[in-house]
Amino acid sequence: MDTISPVGQGGLFLIQFITGLIIFALMLRFLMRATYTDWRHPIVKFIAKVTNPICAPLNKVVPIRSRWDWSALMTAIIIQSLFVVIIGWLTQREFGALFIFLTSISEIMNQLLDMMFWLIVIQAVLSWISQGYNPNTVIFDQMTQPILEPFRRLLPTVSGLDLSPILAIVAIKLVQIIVVGSIAHSAQSMIG
DSSP states (O other): OOOOOHHHHHHHHHHHHHHHHHHHHHHHHHHHHHTTOOTTSHHHHHHHHHHHHHHHHHHHHSOOBTTBOHHHHHHHHHHHHHHHHHHHHHTTOOOOHHHHHHHHHHHHHHHHHHHHHHHHHHHHHHHHHSOSOOTTTHHHHHHHHHHHHHHHHHSOOBTTBOOHHHHHHHHHHHHIIIIIHHHHHHHHHTTO
């Protein structure tokens, strides 16, 4: 296997950066729809406008039903798979279809869980700083409430302090370590 030239490394960085931005926007779209975020919010409108052309081909096959935007998720998996194929081509390695699929699934799951983690952290910090309604920060509340609700049922507030974000963060990290880590480990064992 040859090493990648500096020009190749620069190209790889650009491809990785662009792919990461697109997948970030698609995962944000998926999460916004899943959490019933207000579609009149400027950030939500922007994400919808940017991702609509990318999701349009799959929307014809898999139309959006209620809260689950499967076309955004499937488009992210396809783009991540293409990125893995490009990595293989640039590094002169051949990856099997199962490796590409498992790697893509683990990356998408990791990014979605990371996004949920950071949304919860940001929302928790904002709840300490910004008291009351703020139109600029309400999006974080809208996106995290459905995620935190099951944890609030398990762990009610203690002396007025909501500890559900801690429980949610622990659960997210455990899923990343155990579930996503197992999928990634399975994929890595294929190229041993």
